[in-house]
Amino acid sequence: MSHVPSTTTGAEDVIAVLVLLSEFAMLRAPLLRSQVRLYAFQSLAMSVLAVIVAATTHTPAVYAVAGMSFVLKVVIVPAIMMRLLRDVDVNLVGSSKFGVASSSLIALGVAVFGFFAIGSLHVRHSLMSSSTTLAISSAAVLVAFVLIVLRSDVVSQAVGFFSLENGVSVASLAIAAGLPLVVAALFLFDLLVAVVAFGIIARVHHGHARTPFTDKLDRLKG
Amino acid sequence: MSSVLLALVIFPFAVAVVSYLVPLGIAKVLAPLSGAASFVLALVLVPAVVLHSHVVDGSELRVDALSVVFLIATAFLYLTTSIFSAGYLDLAPNVAGLKYGRRFYAGLNLFCWAMIVTPLLSNMALVWAAVEVTTVVSALLVAIDDTDSSTEAAWKYVLIASMGLGIALLATILLYYAGSSVFGSGFQLSYVKLLSDAHHLPADVMRLTFVLAVLGYGTKMGLVPVHTWLPDAHSEAPTPVSALLSGALLALCFYVILRFYQITSLAIGSSYPRDVFLGFGIASLLLAALYLLRQRDMKRMFAYSSVEHMGIVAIGMSFGVVLAFVGVLLHVLAHAAAKGTAFFGTGSVVRKFGTKDMAVIRGGVSALPLSGSMLVAAVFALSAMPPFGLFRSEFLIVSGGLSDPGYGVAAVLVVLVTLAFFGLSWSTTQTMLTTGPADVVGPSDLAASTGTAAAETAAEVRAAEEVGAEVGDAEEVGAKVGGGHAGDGEATRRPVDRGEVSPWIVLSMVLGIAALLLLGVHLPADLSRLLNDAARELRSPR
Numbered sequence: 001m002s003h004v005p006s007t008t009t010g011a012e013d014v015i016a017v018l019v020l021l022s023e024f025a026m027l028r029a030p031l032l033r034s035q036v037r038l039y040a041f042q043s044l045a046m047s048v049l050a051v052i053v054a055a056t057t058h059t060p061a062v063y064a065v066a067g068m069s070f071v072l073k074v075v076i077v078p079a080i081m082m083r084l085l086r087d088v089d090v091n092l093v094g095s096s097k098f099g100v101a102s103s104s105l106i107a108l109g110v111a112v113f114g115f116f117a118i119g120s121l122h123v124r125h126s127l128m129s130s131s132t133t134l135a136i137s138s139a140a141v142l143v144a145f146v147l148i149v150l151r152s153d154v155v156s157q158a159v160g161f162f163s164l165e166n167g168v169s170v171a172s173l174a175i176a177a178g179l180p181l182v183v184a185a186l187f188l189f190d191l192l193v194a195v196v197a198f199g200i201i202a203r204v205h206h207g208h209a210r211t212p213f214t215d216k217l218d219r220l221k222g
Numbered sequence: 223m224s225s226v227l228l229a230l231v232i233f234p235f236a237v238a239v240v241s242y243l244v245p246l247g248i249a250k251v252l253a254p255l256s257g258a259a260s261f262v263l264a265l266v267l268v269p270a271v272v273l274h275s276h277v278v279d280g281s282e283l284r285v286d287a288l289s290v291v292f293l294i295a296t297a298f299l300y301l302t303t304s305i306f307s308a309g310y311l312d313l314a315p316n317v318a319g320l321k322y323g324r325r326f327y328a329g330l331n332l333f334c335w336a337m338i339v340t341p342l343l344s345n346m347a348l349v350w351a352a353v354e355v356t357t358v359v360s361a362l363l364v365a366i367d368d369t370d371s372s373t374e375a376a377w378k379y380v381l382i383a384s385m386g387l388g389i390a391l392l393a394t395i396l397l398y399y400a401g402s403s404v405f406g407s408g409f410q411l412s413y414v415k416l417l418s419d420a421h422h423l424p425a426d427v428m429r430l431t432f433v434l435a436v437l438g439y440g441t442k443m444g445l446v447p448v449h450t451w452l453p454d455a456h457s458e459a460p461t462p463v464s465a466l467l468s469g470a471l472l473a474l475c476f477y478v479i480l481r482f483y484q485i486t487s488l489a490i491g492s493s494y495p496r497d498v499f500l501g502f503g504i505a506s507l508l509l510a511a512l513y514l515l516r517q518r519d520m521k522r523m524f525a526y527s528s529v530e531h532m533g534i535v536a537i538g539m540s541f542g543v544v545l546a547f548v549g550v551l552l553h554v555l556a557h558a559a560a561k562g563t564a565f566f567g568t569g570s571v572v573r574k575f576g577t578k579d580m581a582v583i584r585g586g587v588s589a590l591p592l593s594g595s596m597l598v599a600a601v602f603a604l605s606a607m608p609p610f611g612l613f614r615s616e617f618l619i620v621s622g623g624l625s626d627p628g629y630g631v632a633a634v635l636v637v638l639v640t641l642a643f644f645g646l647s648w649s650t651t652q653t654m655l656t657t658g659p660a661d662v663v664g665p666s667d668l669a670a671s672t673g674t675a676a677a678e679t680a681a682e683v684r685a686a687e688e689v690g691a692e693v694g695d696a697e698e699v700g701a702k703v704g705g706g707h708a709g710d711g712e713a714t715r716r717p718v719d720r721g722e723v724s725p726w727i728v729l730s731m732v733l734g735i736a737a738l739l740l741l742g743v744h745l746p747a748d749l750s751r752l753l754n755d756a757a758r759e760l761r762s763p764r
Contacts, residue, residue: 057407122425139394148385157381171392175399178407183347187391190354197358197380202364205281205373217374220454222513222522 008056009133011154015049016136018042020111023143023163027107028100032155032212033179036081037128039159043073046166046173053173061181062173066217068188069169077162077195084199085155088212098150107146111139133174153212154202161198165191223270227283229292230263234300246323250308252427253327260338264297273752284414290342290749291551294479296341296470298737303728306566307462307727313573317753322366324751328720329363332464336432337470343479344412349478350387350394353442356471359385364459375451375458382451386441393434393482400427404763413481419426422489428489435482436498441473444529444537446505449737453513456525457578461569464521468528468565469558476535476554479513483539484760496540499630501651503536507638508695514645520568520578523649524561527604530642531557537635538619539760546622547757549615556611560603563734573723575662582663586654591717594654596731601650603738605643606707611741661715 022042029035050066098106108130119135144164148157170189172179206212223406237256241249267290285293307330311323336355343349357380365376396413400423409415416423441448452472456464486495510530516524531553538550570580570593575583587594603610606617616639623632722728744755 010732013697024533098353118430121430128508138392145385148381154377161384163383163387165391168388168391168395171394174394174639176402178402178409179347179398180408180515183345183351183411186348186351190351191357193358194354194380195386197361198384201373201376203366203381204365208368208370208373214377217377220374220378220458221623222453222516222519 003142006040008052010172011137012049012133013051015045016133016140016174017053018045019049019166019170020136020140020143022025023140023147023167024158025109026159027103027147027150032085032153033082033091036078036085036158039081039163040074042163042166043069043077046169047074049173050172053177057177059177061184062177064181065184065188068185069170072188073162076192078134080195080199081155081159084202087203088206089157090153090212094113096164103150105152106141110142110146114139114142134171137167137170137174140170142166151212152214154198154205154214155212158195158198158202158212162191162195223267224283226263226270226287227265227285227342230260230342231260231335232285233263234335234338236333238328241327241331242324246311246320246327246474246562249323249327250311253304253307253331255313256331257304257334258461260334261294261297261301266294266436267293268748268752272748272755275518284344284412285342285758287752288480288551289439289477290317290752292473293338295473295555296337297336299558299562300338301469301735302332303334303462303465304564304732305726305733306465306569306730308725308742309612309730310460310462310569311448312724312726325416326460327362330466332655333363333463333466334470337466337474340474344414346397346411346413346416346481346671347394349481350390350758353439353475353478354461356474357442360455360459360463360467360471361608363463364455367458367460367465369458372458375454379451382448383442386438386448389434389441390438390478393431393438394585396434396676397426397430397482397485399682400424400431405428406595413485416485417488419486422484423489425490428486431493431494432482433685434485436479436502439475439482440502443472443479444506444532445502446509446533449506449509449529452529453522453525454535456528457521460571460662461521461565464524465562465565468524469561472532473554473558475534480539480760483601487706492542496542498694499536500540503538503540504631504634504638505509505637506530506533506536507642508533511641511645514642514649517645517649518579518581520571520580520649520653521565523646524564524568524579524604524666527564527642527646528561530639531561531604534619534635534639535618538622540631541619541622541626543622543625544754544757545625546619547760548753549618549620549622550617551753551756552611552741552745556603556615556738559734559741560600560610560612560735561602563596563731563738564604566731567593567600570594570723570727570731576720577662580649580653583706584651584656584661586656589720590722591720592722592728592732596728597736598650598654599735600738602645602732604743605620605646606639608743609756612738612739614742614745626693661717663715677740715754716728 019042022038023128026038029038030111046065047070050062050069054062054066115135122131141164144160144167148160151157234256237252241252267285271290336352338351340349343352361376361380364379365372401409401416403424409760456467483495505531510533512524513526522528535553536551538546543665570590571586572578574589602633603612606612620632620636
């Protein structure tokens with residue numbers, strides 16, 4: 001008899017799909033501000049997923065992870081990014097070698113590969129979670145790579161990295177919800193530190209090049 | 223002994239904080255003291271780990287023979303780099319003022335602290351966090367000179383390394399999943415616990431975990447094809463940071479991969495992880511050997527040399543025998559000493575000649591009798607020439623490879639190492655060992671320094687050199703001030719006077735060469751036992 005997904009499992013999968021779709025939306029978003037807002041939405045979805053996992057697995061520590069994720073990823077990181085955007089005074093994302101349609105197709109191909117490659121392992125944490133969640137989050141990680149590679153401005157690339165981290169967080173919630181709180185908190189702290197590093201170097205780059213675009217970063221070769 | 227581990231965690235961190243608050247002169251003294259203390263504490267752990275045949279075990283802090291090997295390499299480079307840094311900043315007293323100096327020393331100590339802490343941790347999730355800290359701190363150090371080139375290098379570094387660590391995080395989470403299927407949810411992600419019951423870990427998940435770990439941490443280790451940040455960051459970072467990146471950080475990421483290797487090979491046998499090592503190792507060695515043949519930039523050449531040596535250790539691991547493992551671990555120690563010395567020598571050459579372009583430098587040893595000679599010795603050491611430690615380590619690795627009935631991989635290793643030897647030694651001897659007076663090719667306006675524009679250009683070039691911007695940026699400044707590229711003027715040979723640039727630089731190189739000779743000629747008994755014990759820890763069913 002085939003396994004019938006529970007409401008909780010279904011909700012997890014839906015949220016994982018939302019995380020993936022928000023990355024596709026980032027890929028086609030023409031404005032830098034839209035990308036940051038999409039990242040905030042994605043992070044919100046991730047925080048909701050953490051609450052669901054906490055409730056279904058009866059793990060109070062995951063509530064704390066959800067709270068910290070919300071504060072950091074939905075509020076602080078987008079605020080820092082918006083401030084950076086005000087400073088650079090540029091609205092449009094960096095153009096890529098491919099158009100929106102081609103980029104989306106590449107991302108789709110990569111996502112399908114990730115979904116089936118990881119999905120074939122049938123990794124699941126418990127009957128309450130679905131092996132599909134890990135597959136979708138892996139697809140989201142790969143699409144984040146596409147975003148970083150195809151976009152050519154510091155904001156999009158930084159958002160790409162942060163959304164990659166969201167994909168990994170969804171994977172973590174799907175298969176490693178019991179990860180000790182201190183470790184989960186440390187991951188978030190590392191993200192915050194990485195945000196600061198990205199921010200500082202992006203500012204320095206803007207100070208030198210007077211542009212947030214990275215396609216001219218080609219002095220160093222060979 | 224737990225107090226030693228605690229001291230290693232607290233001391234460099236405290237020095238990092240204090241360095242930001244105290245006058246620069248005190249920070250310059252504190253860093254070598256902290257480096258020396260860390261090195262002594264690392265050595266103190268050797269008899270505890272080897273002679274008494276037990277590991278030192280704290281709560282989250284733990285060392286065994288394997289981690290002590292990497293700890294010694296890191297602490298030694300911390301010591302020598304901080305000595306070198308005193309000379310490096312002394313040469314630019316105006317610019318290496320309080321702000322730059324504070325940032326530099328705080329970053330340097332913090333970077334070393336994160337690298338020292340990593341092999342002390344038993345929790346693989348905390349290990350990941352520590353490696354992430356090394357990325358963030360070192361990326362800021364790469365960008366510290368605030369030039370176009372350093373900013374470009376730092377951006378590429380932070381982006382690519384962070385992506386790699388994203389993959390490594392996924393590997394860590396999969397490792398937790400694999401462990402939770404045996405130990406239940408909520409267990410501490412300690413490699414000791416995982417090793418204790420590794421046979422029951424799910425095989426498919428462990429295969430995926432290992433590949434992701436190699437890909438993720440391999441990005442920071444400099445394995446091809448995920449090495450692309452490395453030549454840029456190593457060549458554009460301030461020289462002390464280049465030495466630490468190359469000699470310590472790459473090895474440290476290799477250490478983390480070795481922990482994954484231990485667990486994976488116990489879970490599914492060593493055949494699969496050895497194949498993964500072989501693929502990445504051959505690709506790294508081949509590409510690095512080819513790039514070494516065409517390098518003009520001295521720091522970039524040593525960066526590719528690092529890729530080459532990481533390829534060698536990966537291939538050494540693929541042989542799967544204890545003899546090769548001993549060679550690999552000795553290689554880590556010797557490479558740290560050799561690469562540190564090579565970068566220190568490069569720093570001396572760049573200060574003296576004002577360029578790192580090897581095509582225009584002649585008579586390096588004439589101009590720098592001590593540091594130039596030691597740079598040549600370090601290059602010969604990196605080329606695995608006797609009597610240095612890398613000769614012994616590569617000999618052990620190849621011997622281990624020859625114990626395999628196939629011989630093929632060992633033969634490929636020898637061929638590619640020989641190719642790399644030609645690239646390294648040809649460029650260096652052309653630059654350093656040419657006879658006649660020392661000089662450097664430069665535009666005539668710079669050489670003569672006549673006329674206002676020329677004088678301003680030269681002054682700007684000197685200023686750029688003083689901030690540690692070194693050649694690429696000196697050219698940048700020259701181009702800005704002179705209204706064109708610095709090389710626009712007619713090229714002439716500019717004589718360079720004889721004499722060392724700093725006694726601190728010489729001292730740091732003497733320590734490096736002494737270590738290389740010690741490792742090559744007379745390996746101390748305790749160290750030999752440490753390497754053997756660590757190699758046996760890596761052994762698993764083939």
